[in-house]
Amino acid sequence: MIATMQCTVIDCPDPLALADFYATVLGWEVETDDSDPSWVWLNAPGKTQRLAFQRVEGDYRPPRWPDPAHPQQFHLDLDVDDIERAHHEVVALGAAFLHDSEGQESGFRVFSDPAGHPFCLCYGQGG
Structure with missing residues (x-):
């Protein structure tokens, strides 16, 4: 190591x-x-x-998901138990909703944080 x-x-x-x-x-x-x-x-x-x-x-340039011309650089996967509640809470905090994988039992929703970094709320995967 x-x-x-x-x-x-x-x-x-x-x-x-x-x-x-x-x-x-x-x-x-x-x-x-x-x-x-x-x-x-x-x-x-x-x-x-x-x-x-x-x-x-200076000139901060946030990533734009999923635009390869402005790559995401990294993202956080956050496990949640209640996707609907979590969705509304992060939006109320200033996140922007970007994408839903539309999983029935498990999946993820992509958001951008207030500075433009993408993150995923993951559900039904043990979270």
């Missing part, structure tokens, strides 16, 4: 706003450092998993 995973870093124009969005979706805790507002941590309970949000200065 050469390394261990520290976190996933997500570029965005407003790190605190995007961290707050995912904190509400996941129930995790935002950790900030007042001396550096360009970087915000999002910690799972017990800090077993982390996301980091990093400010991009």
Whole structure:
């Protein structure tokens, strides 16, 4: 082994706003450092998993799913128990609905977060 995973870093124009969005979706805790507002941590309970949000200065260009001219760069798959409830809650938080796999028993719905990054709400797959 050469390394261990520290976190996933997500570029965005407003790190605190995007961290707050995912904190509400996941129930995790935002950790900030007042001396550096360009970087915000999002910690799972017990800090077993982390996301980091990093400010991009200047011309931030969000990915456009599924446009290969503006590749998604990464995406998060988030398991949910109640897809309808989760759908409405993330939209109320500022997510935009993009696509539904239309699975009857299991599937996923694609959204973009407030900074334009795609993420999937996955259902019926043990989530």
